[in-house]
Amino acid sequence: MLFNSLTFVLFFSVIVMVHYSPLAWRYKKTSLLAGSYLFYAAWNPPFVLLLLLSTLVDWHLAQKIHSSSSNSRRKKWLWLSLSFNLGLLVLFKYSGFLLENFQALLSLFNIAVAFKDPGFILPMGISFYTFQTLSYTLDVYFKKLKPHSSFRDYALFVSFFPQLVAGPIVRAKDFLPQLKKQNWISFIAFSLGISLFILGLFEKTVLADAFFAPMVDTVFNSSSAPDQLSSWLAAGFFYAQIFCDFAGYSLCAIGCALCLGFKLPLNFRSPMAAIGFSDFWQRWHISLSSWLRDYLYIPLGGNRLGSFATFRNLMITMLLGGLWHGAAWTFLFWGLLHGLYLVLERGVKQLNFSERLKHSYFTQTLMMVLTFLLVMLAFVFFRANSMQQALMIITAMFTSSEGTALLSWKLWTQIVVAAFIGLISLQILFKNKRLTDILSALPIPARALFLSFCLILIAISSGNSDAFIYFQF
Amino acid sequence: MPSSIFNSKTSWLWTWLLVLLICATSLYSYEKFLQKKGFIASIEQNKDLWSWYRSSLGKHKKELVILGASRSQLDLNIPYLKNKLNDYHITQLSINGHYPLYSLQSLAQDENFKGTVLLSLNAQALEDFYFDMQKPHNQYYKNKASYYKSLDAYIQAFLQSKFRFLHPLLGLQDLLNFYEANHRFIDVFYVSNKLDQSVFADYSKTNTQALLKHFVSEKEKNYRDKKPTPPGQWLKNVKKLQTLVKKIENRGGKVIAVRFPTDKDHWQLDEQYYPRSQYWDKITGLTKFHFKDIAGLEQFDLPDSSHLDEKDSEDFTEILIEEIFSGLVFSRNS
Numbered sequence: 001m002l003f004n005s006l007t008f009v010l011f012f013s014v015i016v017m018v019h020y021s022p023l024a025w026r027y028k029k030t031s032l033l034a035g036s037y038l039f040y041a042a043w044n045p046p047f048v049l050l051l052l053l054s055t056l057v058d059w060h061l062a063q064k065i066h067s068s069s070s071n072s073r074r075k076k077w078l079w080l081s082l083s084f085n086l087g088l089l090v091l092f093k094y095s096g097f098l099l100e101n102f103q104a105l106l107s108l109f110n111i112a113v114a115f116k117d118p119g120f121i122l123p124m125g126i127s128f129y130t131f132q133t134l135s136y137t138l139d140v141y142f143k144k145l146k147p148h149s150s151f152r153d154y155a156l157f158v159s160f161f162p163q164l165v166a167g168p169i170v171r172a173k174d175f176l177p178q179l180k181k182q183n184w185i186s187f188i189a190f191s192l193g194i195s196l197f198i199l200g201l202f203e204k205t206v207l208a209d210a211f212f213a214p215m216v217d218t219v220f221n222s223s224s225a226p227d228q229l230s231s232w233l234a235a236g237f238f239y240a241q242i243f244c245d246f247a248g249y250s251l252c253a254i255g256c257a258l259c260l261g262f263k264l265p266l267n268f269r270s271p272m273a274a275i276g277f278s279d280f281w282q283r284w285h286i287s288l289s290s291w292l293r294d295y296l297y298i299p300l301g302g303n304r305l306g307s308f309a310t311f312r313n314l315m316i317t318m319l320l321g322g323l324w325h326g327a328a329w330t331f332l333f334w335g336l337l338h339g340l341y342l343v344l345e346r347g348v349k350q351l352n353f354s355e356r357l358k359h360s361y362f363t364q365t366l367m368m369v370l371t372f373l374l375v376m377l378a379f380v381f382f383r384a385n386s387m388q389q390a391l392m393i394i395t396a397m398f399t400s401s402e403g404t405a406l407l408s409w410k411l412w413t414q415i416v417v418a419a420f421i422g423l424i425s426l427q428i429l430f431k432n433k434r435l436t437d438i439l440s441a442l443p444i445p446a447r448a449l450f451l452s453f454c455l456i457l458i459a460i461s462s463g464n465s466d467a468f469i470y471f472q473f
Numbered sequence: 474m475p476s477s478i479f480n481s482k483t484s485w486l487w488t489w490l491l492v493l494l495i496c497a498t499s500l501y502s503y504e505k506f507l508q509k510k511g512f513i514a515s516i517e518q519n520k521d522l523w524s525w526y527r528s529s530l531g532k533h534k535k536e537l538v539i540l541g542a543s544r545s546q547l548d549l550n551i552p553y554l555k556n557k558l559n560d561y562h563i564t565q566l567s568i569n570g571h572y573p574l575y576s577l578q579s580l581a582q583d584e585n586f587k588g589t590v591l592l593s594l595n596a597q598a599l600e601d602f603y604f605d606m607q608k609p610h611n612q613y614y615k616n617k618a619s620y621y622k623s624l625d626a627y628i629q630a631f632l633q634s635k636f637r638f639l640h641p642l643l644g645l646q647d648l649l650n651f652y653e654a655n656h657r658f659i660d661v662f663y664v665s666n667k668l669d670q671s672v673f674a675d676y677s678k679t680n681t682q683a684l685l686k687h688f689v690s691e692k693e694k695n696y697r698d699k700k701p702t703p704p705g706q707w708l709k710n711v712k713k714l715q716t717l718v719k720k721i722e723n724r725g726g727k728v729i730a731v732r733f734p735t736d737k738d739h740w741q742l743d744e745q746y747y748p749r750s751q752y753w754d755k756i757t758g759l760t761k762f763h764f765k766d767i768a769g770l771e772q773f774d775l776p777d778s779s780h781l782d783e784k785d786s787e788d789f790t791e792i793l794i795e796e797i798f799s800g801l802v803f804s805r806n807s
Contacts (some may be wrong), residue, residue: 001621002625005625006625006628006629006632007621007624007625007628010628042619042621043619043621044619045619186482187482187485187486188481188482188485191485191488191489210644210645210646214646410650410653411649411650411652411653412646412649412650412653415649444484444487444488444491445491447488448487448488448489448491448492448495449491449495451488451492452491452492452495452496452499455492455496456495456496456499456500457645459496459500459638459639460500460503460638460639460643460644460645461644461645
């Protein structure tokens with residue numbers, strides 16, 4: 001089910017009514033669980049079985065890990081959990097990609113083998129819920145968490161509908177305690193939840209779908225090489241599109257959860273205003289970057305084993321982070337670029353610059369612009385249909401060679417550019433502020449005008465109601 | 474001012490009241506503005522909505538499904554049909570610009586379907602290269618559609634059928650692009666899509682001469698690009714049609730083919746490339762009606778040479794249905 005669908009409004013209304021009815025908490029949790037499975041089944045009913053299987057397997061394996069007395073047995077059960085979860089990902093997400101590249105590799109040695117594409121449908125949100133269940137078994141393995149006593153609560157933690165298909169990736173230690181008793185929220189908190197949902201929907205349907213996506217598609221779906229202006233606009237607009245799409249989804253998820261009395265972690269904090277790449281990753285898809293940090297980078301040794309090992313660990317983490325987004329060389333290259341950015345940044349930080357220079361307004365602004373541009377360049381690979389297309393667009397950005405003017409400088413383009421600049425400016429202006437604080441601090445008429453503006457534009461903008469980009473991951 | 478003042482329960486209550494007031498006033502004013510300009514509410518036809526209606530087939534004792542392209546969408550008046558044949562479950566499955574043979578095949582293969590098909594047919598529709606035109610809709614219905622997506626499309630279409638400001642062609646980008654090019658608000662549309670997937674056209678809202686010229690020149694180009702198969706060879710496709718019809722009729726269903734009208738230069742072109750005596754008249758094995766054979770159907774003006782104006786669709790449907798009744802295809806309602 002999509003947040004930007006009318007059926008979701010009906011679905012959510014029923015969920016809220018049941019949630020605030022006089023029923024006992026255990027029945028409400030059961031209804032939330034049933035609702036979450038219904039939410040998932042709306043997309044493709046048979047795949048709820050996969051979700052259930054993933055839930056059951058990790059539930060039992062976590063129990064096994066906890067009850068095993070010897071370390072070797074604990075390790076064995078952990079490996080089983082890792083193999084199962086990563087196996088699911090490989091099967092559904094990467095098998096076609098792996099076979100295709102294995103075939104290409106064999107052809108280099110003149111071995112002609114034709115593998116048939118298995119053609120699996122990618123289950124929606126599989127990357128999110130497998131990471132969520134994995135974090136549970138890993139936390140139990142590292143003795144940060146004891147297995148939960150209620151299977152229903154655990155199943156609800158895995159399938160909780162606001163964040164099921166596109167995050168934020170929630171940790172068991174943060175979510176399961178919230179299921180102990182119902183958190184009756186105030187009208188203010190409920191209002192904030194609804195406001196976040198409206199704002200998220202505005203980012204998705206108006207900014208991402210109606211404003212940025214058509215511009216981006218014009219360039220990336222064309223077989224002609226774009227001219228310089230079109231390639232710069234497409235690269236910048238895609239950065240804005242994916243931000244509005246994904247941050248919009250996260251806001252909807254956080255808003256819905258808040259209306260039901262649950263707190264989900266913040267997933268984006270003005271990433272366009274980041275100064276440096278480690279700052280960027282503390283602001284962009286925070287729940288994934290912290291997951292990769294805690295369960296991959298740190299177990300690999302983090303920055304504790306010297307410069308070389310740190311650089312290696314950064315590269316491995318970012319490459320796998322890139323691959324997490326999709327089975328294509330473009331995603332892998334996107335991860336590679338971010339790994340390189342982080343390694344370079346670490347290298348530069350080790351040089352001895354004076355504190356005054358480091359913190360001067362000029363340096364900070366320069367670093368912000370540089371971070372923005374390099375992140376934007378990396379996103380060209382993320383969006384491109386192939387490495388060749390990405391290189392073609394980047395070449396067009398930096399050469400004044402003849403290309404097709406795929407985007408013209410007409411009124412609509414100017415409005416989209418204004419929205420793009422507005423988006424960046426707001427992130428710089430409210431860089432370290434929470435949206436809930438900003439909304440709470442607004443005077444009543446300003447708040448009402450702002451929310452009305454969002455709602456009216458949602459109603460009258462007829463952008464394609466594309467599925468959220470992150471559903472495919 | 475401390476934020477607690479703005480963050481009290483009362484302040485949020487006022488916020489939502491103001492939001493309601495602003496949204497309702499703005500959207501109501503915009504709706505009235507569009508109404509005054511002459512706009513009519515219209516829905517977006519898409520594969521999910523089509524699947525919604527397609528999934529309703531095979532569940533009723535008496536059902537009539539309309540297959541075709543734009544002519545069967547614009548010429549047939551579905552509200553009139555529903556009123557006239559009130560014991561029938563009537564479903565409009567025509568798809569603009571797409572000949573319907575693939576959908577007929579899909580219905581023939583659907584063992585649950587035992588109803589009546591009103592098939593908009595002409596000689597060109599039977600060409601091999603046009604057979605698969607409606608395949609994407611049917612494949613989407615079979616492989617990708619879900620109850621949720623169809624329901625969502627239906628709710629969306631229901632709202633679009635009520636409010637002009639939800640018109641799929643009145644998006645912000647459409648409005649601004651038109652304004653930039655013409656320095657005025659977008660012109661009213663002469664075509665409106667209804668919730669039941671029928672289409673109405675008010676040709677008084679458009680330049681019919683330009684439209685006529687456009688339709689005829691496009692048809693001429695189409696006939697030049699897609700040359701007709703010689704009659705002898707073409708008859709093989711009639712056999713294919715007969716097999717599909719037989720499949721439906723063996724289950725107790727019925728297929729009625731109707732050649733909807735074209736006129737002016739359009740009809741001349743039809744006759745030039747697909748002479749009736751060599752093509753249409755050779756179609757056998759199903760009940761068929763040609764507009765030239767039904768008294769009264771030729772009297773209607775087709776402003777663009779291919780479709781009826783909405784003011785004529787009810788009369789046209791009445792004459793056509795009466796003719797079909799007289800052929801004892803349907804049982805007449807008392």
